[in-house]
Amino acid sequence: MSTQPKAGAVLFAKDVARLAAFYAQxxxxxxxxxxxxxxxxxxxxxxxxxxxxxxxxxxxxEISAPPVLRxxxxxxxxxxxxxxxxxxxxxxxxxGGMKPADAEWSGPDFRACDGLDPEGNVVQFREVAREPALxx
Numbered sequence: 142m143s144t145q146p147k148a149g150a151v152l153f154a155k156d157v158a159r160l161a162a163f164y165a166q167x168x169x170x171x172x173x174x175x176x177x178x179x180x181x182x183x184x185x186x187x188x189x190x191x192x193x194x195x196x197x198x199x200x201x202x203e204i205s206a207p208p209v210l211r212x213x214x215x216x217x218x219x220x221x222x223x224x225x226x227x228x229x230x231x232x233x234x235x236x237g238g239m240k241p242a243d244a245e246w247s248g249p250d251f252r253a254c255d256g257l258d259p260e261g262n263v264v265q266f267r268e269v270a271r272e273p274a275l276x277x
Contacts, residue, residue: 147183147186147187147188148186148187148188149187149188149189149190150187150188150189150190150216150218151190151192152164152189152190152191152192152218152262153192153193153194154191154192154193154194154260155194155199155202155204155260156204156259156260157177157178157179157180157191157192157193158177158180159236159259160191160258160259160260161175161180161182161191162235163232163235163236163237163258163259164182164189164191164220164258165180165182166231166235167222167228167231167232167235167237167266168182168184168189168220168221168222169222169223170182170183170184173188177193178192178193179191179192179193184220184221186221187220189218189220204259204260204261205261206236207236207238208236208237208238208257208258208259208260208261209261210257210261210263211257211260211261211262211263212263214262214263217255217263217264217265218262218264218265219253219264219265219266219267220264220265220266220267221266221267221268221269222266222267222268223268224268225239225242225245225252225253225254225266225267225268226242228254228256228266228268229242229254229256232256232257232258232266235259236258236259237256237257237258237259238256238257239254239255239256239257239266240254240255240256242254247270248267248270249270250269250270251267251268251269251270252267252268252270253265253266253267253268254266
């Protein structure tokens, strides 16, 4: 029996364990594989690989607490969550954060809100819309 490969992304991290724990807990999944330099987080429809930044590059990267948002990057992840409200609480407890509820917006079948992980990477979280958005 053949299975289709899942879509996914690789996110490079200075602190692999911390970033992997953040995404696994916010997404409510258990990592599929975990090693010091790489953690694979598998959800129903995608894979997220948290991979260590090479040591020389990691030594030049400063991560502040709270993290400073890094918006000027060529890629922004968007990831499904069961609840934006729960994700907002989880991200704050795990060293990241999300914009307030009044910054949420609706797509055709989802509600979304931007946030950031503990290393400052911008990420958008999306929940399935309870009611379809009205066409304008």
